[in-house]
Amino acid sequence: MQRNLKFFLSAFSLGLLVAAGGAGLSSADEGRGDGKASGSAIEGRRVFLANNCYGCHGGRVGGGMCPEFRSTKPDIDAIEEAVRKGTETGMPRFPNLTRVDTQNLAAYFQSLRTSAEPTFTHWWEPMPSQ
Numbered sequence: 001m002q003r004n005l006k007f008f009l010s011a012f013s014l015g016l017l018v019a020a021g022g023a024g025l026s027s028a029d030e031g032r033g034d035g036k037a038s039g040s041a042i043e044g045r046r047v048f049l050a051n052n053c054y055g056c057h058g059g060r061v062g063g064g065m066c067p068e069f070r071s072t073k074p075d076i077d078a079i080e081e082a083v084r085k086g087t088e089t090g091m092p093r094f095p096n097l098t099r100v101d102t103q104n105l106a107a108y109f110q111s112l113r114t115s116a117e118p119t120f121t122h123w124w125e126p127m128p129s130q
């Protein structure tokens, strides 16, 4: 009985921790309110990795065979244009991306070369461990 209670309590507090961690992530995203970069850099990096943008634009968006965005930082309009239409010179279309995805991408590109730049690679984890 004692042991069961202990197990229950630790499982319960683990649940609380996870909930608090998740809340921490989203409140950081909401605190921006400047209207311009309404997206989340963390979610934008997730979109960038999940859709293999890094294959052409580089793991840290430093280019390679394609444009780098670390210094040019395309805005939301340029991103919308590129992912909706693609280009004849090698940029594929990404019809699956939503408006929220492109807002998050814009926030991610804005964060490049700042202390807020997320650099994780495990985009599939809720709280990326690396």
Ligand code: HEC
Pocket: 047, 048, 051, 052, 053, 054, 055, 056, 057, 065, 066, 067, 072, 074, 078, 079, 082, 083, 087, 088, 089, 090, 091, 092, 094, 105
């Ligand atoms: C197959 C390679 C490839 C992939 C994958 C790719 N891109 Fe591109 N992208 C390019 C190339 C090449 C250009 C330059 C095209 C041009 O200038 O005509 C480009 C251009 C762009 C531009 C326009 C830059 C500007 O200055 O206007 C944006 C924004 C962009 N890509 C974002 C993305 C995002 C976001 C993803 C993932 C969802 C992605 N790209 C995936 C090759 C790629």
